[in-house]
Amino acid sequence: MKKFAVLTFLSALLIAVFAIAGGKYDGHFGDIDKNSDKVVVKEEFVEFFKANGDPAAAFVIIDVDKSGGIDHDEWHAFKEAHGYGHKDSNNPDEKK
Numbered sequence: 421m422k423k424f425a426v427l428t429f430l431s432a433l434l435i436a437v438f439a440i441a442g443g444k445y446d447g448h449f450g451d452i453d454k455n456s457d458k459v460v461v462k463e464e465f466v467e468f469f470k471a472n473g474d475p476a477a478a479f480v481i482i483d484v485d486k487s488g489g490i491d492h493d494e495w496h497a498f499k500e501a502h503g504y505g506h507k508d509s510n511n512p513d514e515k516k
């Protein structure tokens with residue numbers, strides 16, 4: 421139920437992410453979560469996506485419950501909303 425609500429909310433904000441934050445936000449949660457505490461905080465997110473336009477703005481949008489961290493559910497709901505899914509047909513460098 422929570423996941424559905426998150427997904428719906430993220431879908432509504434899909435355009436906002438592209439408009440505000442610029443760039444591609446895809447990655448494995450475990451790679452972004454540097455200290456492996458199962459929460460991606462803003463510092464980790466910005467560092468991981470520093471090549472993108474405005475990762476701090478994207479972070480605020482993806483952190484749906486405004487807890488100050490992105491959990492695994494939020495991240496995957498975001499990725500699904502963007503059509504990234506778990507496979508990366510558009511990112512040949514990334515191997516599973």
Ligand SMILES: [Ca+2]
Nearest residue numbers: 453457459460
């Ligand atoms: Ca973390």
